[in-house]
Each structure stands twice: as structure tokens, then as C-alpha cells.
Amino acid sequence: MSRMQSDDRRGRVSRDLGGQTRGAASGGSGGETRDGGHQAGSRARWPFPEPAPAVHGGVDEGELRSQGIDPAAIVDFSSNQSPLGAAPSARAAAAGAVLDAYPDRNAEGLVAALAERHGVTAVQVVAGNGSTELIRLIAQIALLPDDVALSLAPSFGEYEVGTRLARARFEEVRLEPAHDASTSSGRRFVYDHQRFAAAVARLRPRLCWICSPNNPTGAVLPPDDLERSLRDFPDTLFVLDEAYCDLLSDAQWTPATLDLGNLLVLRSMTKLWGLAGLRLGYAIANVAVADALRRAKPPWNVNACAQAAGLAVLCEDDRHADAVDLLRRGRDELAAAIAALGFPVSGSAAGFFLIEVGDSAAARRVLLAHGCLIRDCTSFGLPHHVRVSPRHPEQNRRLIEGFAALAGSMRDGGTS
Ligand SMILES: Cc1ncc(COP(=O)(O)O)c(C=O)c1O
Numbered sequence: 122m123s124r125m126q127s128d129d130r131r132g133r134v135s136r137d138l139g140g141q142t143r144g145a146a147s148g149g150s151g152g153e154t155r156d157g158g159h160q161a162g163s164r165a166r167w168p169f170p171e172p173a174p175a176v177h178g179g180v181d182e183g184e185l186r187s188q189g190i191d192p193a194a195i196v197d198f199s200s201n202q203s204p205l206g207a208a209p210s211a212r213a214a215a216a217g218a219v220l221d222a223y224p225d226r227n228a229e230g231l232v233a234a235l236a237e238r239h240g241v242t243a244v245q246v247v248a249g250n251g252s253t254e255l256i257r258l259i260a261q262i263a264l265l266p267d268d269v270a271l272s273l274a275p276s277f278g279e280y281e282v283g284t285r286l287a288r289a290r291f292e293e294v295r296l297e298p299a300h301d302a303s304t305s306s307g308r309r310f311v312y313d314h315q316r317f318a319a320a321v322a323r324l325r326p327r328l329c330w331i332c333s334p335n336n337p338t339g340a341v342l343p344p345d346d347l348e349r350s351l352r353d354f355p356d357t358l359f360v361l362d363e364a365y366c367d368l369l370s371d372a373q374w375t376p377a378t379l380d381l382g383n384l385l386v387l388r389s390m391t392k393l394w395g396l397a398g399l400r401l402g403y404a405i406a407n408v409a410v411a412d413a414l415r416r417a418k419p420p421w422n423v424n425a426c427a428q429a430a431g432l433a434v435l436c437e438d439d440r441h442a443d444a445v446d447l448l449r450r451g452r453d454e455l456a457a458a459i460a461a462l463g464f465p466v467s468g469s470a471a472g473f474f475l476i477e478v479g480d481s482a483a484a485r486r487v488l489l490a491h492g493c494l495i496r497d498c499t500s501f502g503l504p505h506h507v508r509v510s511p512r513h514p515e516q517n518r519r520l521i522e523g524f525a526a527l528a529g530s531m532r533d534g535g536t537s
Pocket residue numbers: 250251252253254277332336362364388389390391397400401402
């Protein structure tokens with residue numbers, strides 16, 4: 122990590138800013154201007170990187186209203202959150218937060234509680250305005266222009282955005298579907314360590330983004346393979362995104378794994394802890410890596426309401442366990458019912474799972490007409506898959522009815 126503060130970095134960044142528009146060349150939107158010339162002039166002066174924004178699930182009220190759909194009438198199966206929502210204690214804590222003074226700049230109270238929970242020291246934990254903020258910061262501090270960042274794929278789109286904003290190269294190792302007798306449809310996306318290790322050996326990435334369980338496939342990285350990678354590639358920083366680890370029975374790392382020095386773990390409190398609207402996530406790493414992240418983050422990046430609510434939900438382990446239980450049962454029941462309707466479903470270690478539907482955009486439209494918002498996975502490079510995350514049991518029944526209608530419309534030739 123010594124290169125994080127090196128003069129070499131500063132020299133290369135300023136050369137890059139003074140020279141050609143490499144960000145535009147490597148960014149998603151290429152060299153086209155959106156406003157016919159004005160932007161081209163801006164780019165000549167300021168070579169802003171132009172990564173294409175990542176596509177996300179969740180309710181887009183504008184989109185729904187433009188289709189004459191009342192957002193309040195829709196059940197959202199497209200974002201992966203707790204069916205139980207935010208705990209009342211979190212709402213009360215947020216409501217009681219001090220609004221007219223700056224919050225603790227490093228969220229120290231919350232960080233201490235998180236450190237105790239994970240068996241690490243407080244200096245190893247950094248709180249963020251959602252884990253998305255930390256993804257951007259990690260790319261910013263760890264990557265030099267033209268470095269390679271490697272990601273398992275398909276995966277969370279913010280890894281690519283963060284990488285491209287740092288003007289680094291984004292590379293992928295795709296997860297492949299494989300036979301799995303333990304799932305109702307016998308399919309599962311799997312992590313192939315040999316292929317992954319070969320890609321790391323060939324590309325020598327400065328950074329590896331690993332989401333486990335992975336969004337959207339639900340594939341997990343076996344802990345032994347993670348440790349092997351950490352030892353075999355000590356010059357690569359491995360970012361293990363555990364946004365969806367709640368349903369795993371075993372831990373993917375221990376405090377001793379962090380001592381290897383090249384692992385950074387990301388956690389989100391916006392999913393099963395129910396704080397999406399407040400934005401809260403955190404990173405855990407060894408002291409040197411955590412220090413670098415802490416120095417790079419803006420002060421006061423976690424607001425007072427999020428700090429208070431974060432502390433409150435950490436006393437809600439029973440509610441969290443209930444949410445995990447609801448999600449696990451909902452996933453298994455939904456997967457069995459949807460598979461019985463003839464749609465192949467993929468096994469998943471998370472609450473959400475993938476379903477093969479033919480044309481995923483058309484399937485999303487049919488389901489929306491039944492009041493169910495699902496995630497079209499075209500943006501993940503999976504145009505035949507959709508992803509769903511369970512809600513309450515009665516809402517899940519509505520989703521099964523929606524898939525029954527979809528099966529009917531496919532039989533009638535309405536969608537394929
Ligand atoms: C894999 C993964 N990591 C991180 C995030 C971002 O979480 P947060 O809300 O904490 O920024 C998401 C959100 O969808 C995600 O899917």
C-alpha cells in the first residue's frame with residue numbers, strides 16, 4: 122500500500138490530467154458528446170472521466186408514474202432489503218439525533234461498537250455513507266491510472282464505476298452456471314478458483330473486487346480460496362464485499378485473515394439492517410489499509426441520524442435473525458413455486474436468486490402489471506434472467522401469481 126501516497130502517484134496523476142482524455146477513452150460513454158459540442162469544449166479543458174452510471178434495482182417513481190402506475194401499489198422484489206424494514210428503535214434514534222451540530226467526524230461510537238462485534242480494534246473499522254461511498258474511496262486510494270482492477274462478473278456495477286473514476290482498467294472473470302443437484306432446477310453460478318487465479322496471475326491487478334455472496338448470482342467464494350489468493354498474490358488488494366453475507370452459516374474471514382495485509386472487507390447496513398434511506402456501511406481491514414481509507418474519506422461522511430440509527434440497530438440482533446429467517450424461507454418457497462411453473466431458478470447463498478425467463482425486459486413488464494417490481498438483469502449481461510428478493514409471505518404469493526401470469530402469456534406467445 123506504500124504506493125498510495127507516493128510521489129509517483131502524484132506525478133502520474135498530474136501528467137494524466139494535463140495530457141489526453143484517457144478517462145473519456147476508457148469510460149463507458151466513449152468520446153461522444155451529449156449536447157453537441159459544448160461538452161467537447163469542456164472536455165478539452167477538463168478531462169473528466171465519464172464512466173457510464175451503474176444500473177440499480179429499486180423503485181423509480183418517475184418511471185412508474187410515466188406508465189400510469191401508482192408506486193404505492195407496487196411491491197418491490199428488485200432491491201435486496203429486509204422484509205421487516207427499519208427497526209422502530211432505529212427510527213426513534215434517528216428522530217432524536219442532534220441536527221444542528223456536526224456529527225462525530227469518524228462516527229467513533231458506532232465504529233467502536235462495530236469493532237467489538239467483529240473482534241477487531243476500532244482503528245481497523247471505517248464507517249461510510251453506504252458501502253458505495255467506500256467503494257469509490259477504495260478505488261481512489263488504491264488505484265493508479267492504468268492499473269488493473271479485476272472483478273468477478275456479473276457483479277455489482279459500482280465496482281466498474283469506481284475503477285473508471287480512478288482512470289484504471291476494469292477487467293472481469295465471468296462466473297459460469299453449473300449443474301447443482303441441491304437446487305430445485307439443478308443450476309447454480311459457481312466461482313472457479315483456477316480460472317480466477319489464472320486471471321490474477323496474468324493481469325496482476327492492483328485491486329480485486331469480490332462480492333460474496335455475489336450480486337446477482339448468489340455465488341460464494343469458498344474461504345479457503347480467498348485465503349489462498351491473499352497468500353499467492355500479496356501485491357493485490359482484495360476487497361471482499363459482504364453486503365449479502367447474512368444468510369451464510371460460516372464466516373468468510375477471521376481477524377487473523379486481516380493480518381495478511383491485503384484484505385479489505387465491506388459491509389452494508391442498508392440491506393438486512395434496514396437503513397437504506399439513511400445510507401450506512403463500513404470497511405474492516407488491517408490498520409495500515411484502514412488508516413489510508415480514513416484519511417481519504419470526507420470528514421462527517423456519516424450523518425448524525427445514520428450514526429444514531431446504526432448504533433440502535435446493533436442492539437436488534439433478534440430482529441435481524443427474524444429477517445434472515447423470513448428471507449431464507451421466502452427464498453426457498455418462492456424458488457420452488459416458480460420452478461414448478463417451469464422457470465429454471467439458480468441456487469443462491471443470498472436471499473435473492475436468479476430466474477430464467479426468456480426476454481427479461483418483457484417479463485419485467487408483465488410482472489409490473491401484476492404489481493410486482495423485479496430486477497431485469499440485462500445490465501448484468503444476463504438478458505434472459507431476472508432477480509427477485511423475497512418480501513413478506515403474503516407479498517410473495519402475489520409474485521407467484523405474477524409468474525403464473527407470465528407463464529400463461531409465454532404459452533400464448535405474448536412474451537418469450
Ligand atoms: C453487492 C453490493 N455492494 C454494495 C452495495 C451498496 O450498498 P450501500 O447501500 O451500503 O451503499 C450494494 C447495493 O445494492 C450491493 O448490491
